[in-house]
Amino acid sequence: MATAKLCAVHDCDKPIIAHGYCTKHYQRWKKHGDPMQTHRNEGAECSVDQCGKLVKAKGLCRAHYWRMQKHGDPLAGRTPEGAPERFLNDVVLAYEGDECLTWPYSDNGVGYGLLWRDGKQQLVSRIICEARHGAPPTQEHEAAHTCGHGHLRCVTPRHIQWETPSENQMYRVQHDTHHRGERHPLVKITEAEVRQIRTLEGKMLQREVAEMFGIGRIQVGRIWRRERWGWLE
Numbered sequence: 001m002a003t004a005k006l007c008a009v010h011d012c013d014k015p016i017i018a019h020g021y022c023t024k025h026y027q028r029w030k031k032h033g034d035p036m037q038t039h040r041n042e043g044a045e046c047s048v049d050q051c052g053k054l055v056k057a058k059g060l061c062r063a064h065y066w067r068m069q070k071h072g073d074p075l076a077g078r079t080p081e082g083a084p085e086r087f088l089n090d091v092v093l094a095y096e097g098d099e100c101l102t103w104p105y106s107d108n109g110v111g112y113g114l115l116w117r118d119g120k121q122q123l124v125s126r127i128i129c130e131a132r133h134g135a136p137p138t139q140e141h142e143a144a145h146t147c148g149h150g151h152l153r154c155v156t157p158r159h160i161q162w163e164t165p166s167e168n169q170m171y172r173v174q175h176d177t178h179h180r181g182e183r184h185p186l187v188k189i190t191e192a193e194v195r196q197i198r199t200l201e202g203k204m205l206q207r208e209v210a211e212m213f214g215i216g217r218i219q220v221g222r223i224w225r226r227e228r229w230g231w232l233e
Helices: 023-032 062-071 083-092 124-133 165-174 191-199 206-213 217-224
Strands: 114-117 120-123 142-145 160-163
């Protein structure tokens, strides 16, 4: 009977399962790039030259590890240094058209373009708005897209202007891109149930209505006072 091959790690007497390692050492190698490493070194920096970001796995930061997983090379698929900034200055800010101009680089996960500037990620729409209209009137003002396509990476300067949160929300309603009411991912009741709750004001206690619809008592009071769902007729 053939003798099972043992793990390549010195003094390990476990049988090989993959890449010359036993199960334990293979899992460490797969996760950390080193069969002897039991946990990621806290504070360790990415092995890619001049990266400086913290290690996620196999000696690489999150971005370089993702590129390694996708392309087999931590430097593959990389955006050329300075390309987003050049695109912003040479293409976007110089654009005077009315068609939506699409941001071709990274976004915030919901379609709004991002640009690394001053050591942090910034919304491209705010950078454009400030370049075209100056600083926002208040800290609460938002860079609103009059075209309704901000979530589709639109960066056309003519489409972006400072608006208050409520004014920006009106644009979302106008373009049907809002997340109020039933569209909100955390909402627990429907518009029909809100209307029903309103009919129960003065007929039942807030506690009783809350138990009936599975929401908080305070929420019931806010619906009755039109502090919640006030836009709903």
